[in-house]
Amino acid sequence: MRSDYKGVWTALSETLSSAKMHVSGTEDEAIFEASGAGTSEFLLNNVGIDPTDVILEIGCGVGRVGKHLAGRCRRWIGADVSPNMLRFAADRLRDFPNVDFVELSGNDLQPIPDNFIDVAYCTVVFMHLESWDRYSYVKEAFRVLRPGGKLYVDNVNLCCDGGWAIFETHRKFSPAERPDHITVCSTPQELQEYLKRAAFEQIESYAGEELISVWGRKPSHRVSKLTGIGRLGFGASEPPTN
């Protein structure tokens, strides 16, 4: 069942080769490395990551992207529903002293405290989630981000030729044959709407050949409804110690 994310993804990641295949469709380490570097460059150049930032990846897989970001931030936290993926990610990032790994239930970020993270990103994960769970992660990201913190999400874009080709390929599965983790696309409007509804601001998008990327910022401070002035007292917080 698709929404049994823990069962589905723990089974898909029993071996490193199966985990890598389901993360990015290749076991070839050179291609895997290059794709991780590409995603990390996109995040660095467009979303913006500071060397002092605490970064959270939601659905980190085997650390394909994290390996390229851990050296560019204060702390990198990899979160995933599959304990197997987390084990492989910990091995891949074993040379970094500033990384933590968190096992998720499947639709919340419960182990992460409020106002804790500078940049959260979730890449190549939404295609495997039900739409309600996509939005739950956007809401949860808002909770764990510090004021002014940023969220990046992406999915296969139904509204471009590359995304449409993926849609047509998957349409060939009969309903009974569809794998639980089959890709379900998004429209740009869907992802933008999630960020808007969760109260993110400065929402930006980029449409690539297959993916739609959307990112936004949690407001730096909130105006009190009663007085029209003032800030909510979000406290500074330290990263979790595991």
Ligand SMILES: C[S@@+](CC[C@H](N)C(=O)[O-])C[C@H]1O[C@@H](n2cnc3c(N)ncnc32)[C@H](O)[C@@H]1O
């Ligand atoms: C295609 S892989 C992408 C991994 C990684 N983001 C990357 O780009 O290399 C999808 C990942 O999402 C994880 N995942 C699937 N459903 C999830 C859920 N409900 N919550 C958190 N992680 C989930 C899987 O275990 C897997 O590691």
